[in-house]
Amino acid sequence: MDYVIAFIVGGLICTIGQLLMDMTSMTPAxxxxxxxxxxxxxxxxxxxxxxxxxxxxxATVPITSFGHALYHGAISEVxxxxxxxxxxxxxxxxxxxxxAAIVFGFLAALFFKPKG
Amino acid sequence: xxxxxTRQQLQMKAAQKKYQExxxxxxxxxxxxxxAFKAFMVGGLICTFGQFLQWMYAQYFGFTExxxxxxxVATLIFISILLTGLGVYDKxxxxxxxxxxxxxxGFANSISxxxxxxRSEGFVLGVGGNMFKLAGSVIVFGVxxxxxxxxxxxxxxxxxxxxx
Amino acid sequence: MSQRKRxxxxxxxxxxxxxxxxxxxxxxxxxxxxxxxxxxxxxYPDLYCGQPTWEKAERQLLEDAVKQALKKGNRLAxxxxxxxxxxxxxxxxxxxxxxxxxxxxxxxxxGACSTSMETLxxxxxxxxxxxxxxxxxxxxxHNATAExxxxxxxxxxxxxxxxxxxTVTGAGAALVGTGTGxxxxxxxHATIGKVIDMGIKxxxxxxxxxxxxxxxxxxxxxxxxxxxxxxxxxxxxGDLAKVGYQILIDLMKDLDYDIAPVYNDCGIMIYGEDxxxxxxxxxCASSAVVxxxxxxxxxxxxxxxxxxxxxxxxxxxxxxxxxxxxxPCIAHAVALENAExxxxx
Numbered sequence: 001m002d003y004v005i006a007f008i009v010g011g012l013i014c015t016i017g018q019l020l021m022d023m024t025s026m027t028p029a030x031x032x033x034x035x036x037x038x039x040x041x042x043x044x045x046x047x048x049x050x051x052x053x054x055x056x057x058x059a060t061v062p063i064t065s066f067g068h069a070l071y072h073g074a075i076s077e078v079x080x081x082x083x084x085x086x087x088x089x090x091x092x093x094x095x096x097x098x099x100a101a102i103v104f105g106f107l108a109a110l111f112f113k114p115k116g
Numbered sequence: 117x118x119x120x121x122t123r124q125q126l127q128m129k130a131a132q133k134k135y136q137e138x139x140x141x142x143x144x145x146x147x148x149x150x151x152a153f154k155a156f157m158v159g160g161l162i163c164t165f166g167q168f169l170q171w172m173y174a175q176y177f178g179f180t181e182x183x184x185x186x187x188x189v190a191t192l193i194f195i196s197i198l199l200t201g202l203g204v205y206d207k208x209x210x211x212x213x214x215x216x217x218x219x220x221x222g223f224a225n226s227i228s229x230x231x232x233x234x235r236s237e238g239f240v241l242g243v244g245g246n247m248f249k250l251a252g253s254v255i256v257f258g259v260x261x262x263x264x265x266x267x268x269x270x271x272x273x274x275x276x277x278x279x280x
Numbered sequence: 281m282s283q284r285k286r287x288x289x290x291x292x293x294x295x296x297x298x299x300x301x302x303x304x305x306x307x308x309x310x311x312x313x314x315x316x317x318x319x320x321x322x323x324y325p326d327l328y329c330g331q332p333t334w335e336k337a338e339r340q341l342l343e344d345a346v347k348q349a350l351k352k353g354n355r356l357a358x359x360x361x362x363x364x365x366x367x368x369x370x371x372x373x374x375x376x377x378x379x380x381x382x383x384x385x386x387x388x389x390x391g392a393c394s395t396s397m398e399t400l401x402x403x404x405x406x407x408x409x410x411x412x413x414x415x416x417x418x419x420x421x422h423n424a425t426a427e428x429x430x431x432x433x434x435x436x437x438x439x440x441x442x443x444x445x446x447t448v449t450g451a452g453a454a455l456v457g458t459g460t461g462x463x464x465x466x467x468x469h470a471t472i473g474k475v476i477d478m479g480i481k482x483x484x485x486x487x488x489x490x491x492x493x494x495x496x497x498x499x500x501x502x503x504x505x506x507x508x509x510x511x512x513x514x515x516x517x518g519d520l521a522k523v524g525y526q527i528l529i530d531l532m533k534d535l536d537y538d539i540a541p542v543y544n545d546c547g548i549m550i551y552g553e554d555x556x557x558x559x560x561x562x563x564c565a566s567s568a569v570v571x572x573x574x575x576x577x578x579x580x581x582x583x584x585x586x587x588x589x590x591x592x593x594x595x596x597x598x599x600x601x602x603x604x605x606x607x608p609c610i611a612h613a614v615a616l617e618n619a620e621x622x623x624x625x
Contacts, residue, residue, distance in 0.1 A: 002171075003164050010163025010219070011156035017214035018155035021439070022146040025482070028217050028438045029226075029250055033257040035218060040261040044269055057166030060185040061192065061219045062159070063254065070258045074266035083274075086266040090259055096186035097220055098255070100193040101227045102247070108201040109231040109243045114434045115203030116327040116334075116424045132479035139480065139488035142527050144442045144559075151439075200435045209437020216437055225437045233433035236333045250436065 002056055009058030032063050039067025069094035151213050158215025166192060189220050196224035201232060226250035281468070291471045291504035292401065294408040297619065299464035301455045302353030303572035306344035308423070308449030311569065314551045319573035321348045327424055327449060335374065338367065338422035341451035342378040346418050353455040360384045361412035364399035366391060367420045367564055369429060374420050384416070393519050394473070394593030395419040396452060396568035397612040401470035403456040413457060420451035421563030430483065430598055444484045445521050445562035448550060452568030465579040466619035470612065471501040475595065477608040483601055486562060487524025490592040493609040494520060495531040498590055501613050502537060509539045513584040516575070518567030518591035519547035521560025546570035567591040579618045586617040
């Protein structure tokens with residue numbers, strides 16, 4: 001079932017993150033940066049798209065998919081406009097996540113106070 | 117005098133190293149298995165919920181299988197930020213560890229928690245200036261990695277293909 | 281007691297009868313639910329303490345502690361010649377602003393979590409050397425302001441390890457003077473610590489970082505005064521918490537001092553087992569709040585005749601940590617005793 005596979009793959013990616021945090025001196029920010037870069041690398045060797053086919057949200061929800069989206073944006077722009085696309089295309093595909101985070105984050109600062 | 121202080125420094129370094137080894141024995145080790153299990157369960161649950169959202173957006177809102185991940189991610193971000201604002205997310209995060217940090221929920225929390233915290237310094241310098249203090253490295257490294265990977269891939273293809 | 285004021289290099293002996301004439305403590309909600317709650321003068325039900333920001337809340341706590349200590353000691357702020365105060369925030373802004381309100385001549389001090397005994401030592405020394413009739417020593421810390429400055433925004437969901445500590449939200453203040461007509465624990469000695477850095481870099485392991493500093497100051501104190509651990513009914517450290525507590529006992533054993541029978545740590549004492557505080561409390565307020573309420577009361581009631589309070593501080597900054605530096609630490613110790621019924625020496 002799609003849901004079971006999403007659960008397992010997503011859970012596994014998170015487990016890798018947890019082990020990195022517990023077994024090394026990496027901070028959460030270090031681990032997330034590593035995972036994003038992993039998403040880029042996996043996509044560049046053609047492994048991330050099949051993973052998304054297979055695991056659905058198990059691959060699109062973790063932060064690794066952000067790396068995949070950035071790489072995809074660059075590559076598709078290269079295919080259309082040549083090598084300059086590596087600079088001009090990076091944010092083409094990934095608007096949803098960043099825009100949502102900034103907008104809702106800003107609104108949150110309007111409406112909420114930190115509670116400690 | 118130079119020799120004396122270098123020897124002192126070496127002795128100090130040795131003593132420091134010895135103490136660091138010693139103190140490691142007192143610091144409780146992380147509960148590796150329990151933490152990994154919690155991360156697996158929570159991360160898996162969030163992704164399962166994301167799978168449901170993707171289906172819902174594709175089924176009822178006219179998104180395709182490919183594009184449904186966009187509103188899904190936006191929805192998860194909205195929920196995470198709401199929970200952050202209500203002061204609940206940090207407690208879940210303490211329990212779930214990477215289970216909430218690795219999905220896009222962690223990214224949303226890092227941005228909103230910084231924005232909320234620094235409002236006391238005003239909206240421009242406080243909220244605007246600090247919003248990315250935790251998430252910035254993810255964006256920076258993602259972009260730089262994507263640039264380099266795309267560049268290398270394109271150059272390799274140009275070399276192999278002998279030009280487009 | 282001999283009339284020497286200077287014992288070796290690091291220990292001050294107060295030859296006049298210097299007392300903590302009064303002391304007071306204000307705390308936040310978590311501390312107010314802990315085992316020592318009944319000893320506290322004021323407990324706030326939430327971290328904002330009725331103020332709009334965390335920073336202002338910490339100032340409120342500090343002002344409350346100082347004002348209440350003055351009230352309990354029957355003195356006005358105008359009668360205090362100088363106040364020594366400090367906190368964890370950059371440029372000690374909490375103390376700066378609070379003292380602006382209180383209008384007492386002010387010497388700001390930074391000792392991180394050792395500030396309580398750092399300020400008490402100097403407060404006693406100024407009275408003993410007759411540069412002041414009345415002095416005060418005060419310090420504060422606040423969980424949210426410390427998290428914000430040293431670690432992460434308070435709503436961030438990062439997982440903290442079991443060795444992490446919980447910054448105490450609170451402030452403590454003591455009024456110091458010579459013991460004319462008022463009861464109070466006598467301040468007999470202060471041992472000033474040196475910076476000890478054993479190369480620990482992890483800010484979630486402050487107990488291990490600070491324990492060597494505590495060991496150094498405590499052993500120096502014993503050597504300088506000729507006393508032994510058994511000469512004290514209670515020896516406390518400020519915030520070594522559960523991990524550092526064990527390390528200190530073993531470090532002292534290696535130096536041939538057995539402190540275990542009389543040793544406790546304020547960071548462990550201030551919270552109950554059921555409160556989620558990782559390995560225990562930390563912050564300037566950890567030692568100040570426990571000392572200026574629970575320990576002072578215990579000395580006055582006769583529960584403890586002689587107490588040694590050793591406050592421990594981690595002297596790092598967020599920048600030094602990010603630049604990969606280690607955490608230099610320091611500890612200052614003050615000896616208090618019940619002097620009722622003793623002749624003034």
